[in-house]
Amino acid sequence: MSRTVITFGTFDVFHVGHLRVIERAAALGDRLVVGVSADALNERKKGRVPVFSQAERLAIVAALKPVDEVFVEESLELKRDYIQQFGADVLVMGDDWAGRFDEFKELCEVVYLPRTPAISTTALIEKISGTV
Numbered sequence: 001m002s003r004t005v006i007t008f009g010t011f012d013v014f015h016v017g018h019l020r021v022i023e024r025a026a027a028l029g030d031r032l033v034v035g036v037s038a039d040a041l042n043e044r045k046k047g048r049v050p051v052f053s054q055a056e057r058l059a060i061v062a063a064l065k066p067v068d069e070v071f072v073e074e075s076l077e078l079k080r081d082y083i084q085q086f087g088a089d090v091l092v093m094g095d096d097w098a099g100r101f102d103e104f105k106e107l108c109e110v111v112y113l114p115r116t117p118a119i120s121t122t123a124l125i126e127k128i129s130g131t132v
């Protein structure tokens, strides 16, 4: 039986930490589906408009070799629906989300992967804009 893995993220200012989590997520199954968070979701939940638009972020993630399918994640509250819609057997998230999605363990396996140290979109934005 083929195993579908699903993961979610903004993937703004795409960096190697994003790539590593996608590679490790793909290694846990046969098919990787990635939910890329909508611009409106980011603005609403994080108070920041992404540097790259959702169409650009979606195109970047879709072009990655380990990724089989992408979609726009419109709301954090729709995770259950997305897991069911894509028939996911495994939900993967970085461990900055550890424990936050344990309620989905009744639907699928839930795995939190350690983040790649010392790199983040926020740090990159600060570095590029010369504020650090």
Ligand code: C2G
Pocket (backbone or CB within 6 Å): 008, 009, 010, 011, 012, 017, 018, 020, 021, 035, 036, 037, 073, 076, 092, 093, 094, 095, 096, 097, 114, 115, 116, 117, 118, 119, 120, 121
């Ligand atoms: N990540 C990582 N190492 C880093 C930076 C990020 O492993 N140094 C992982 C995060 O843990 C996450 C993924 O890369 O699993 C995407 O990170 P973000 O774009 O910051 O995603 P986020 O905004 O946390 O997701 O439903 C969740 C939402 O879509 C938001």
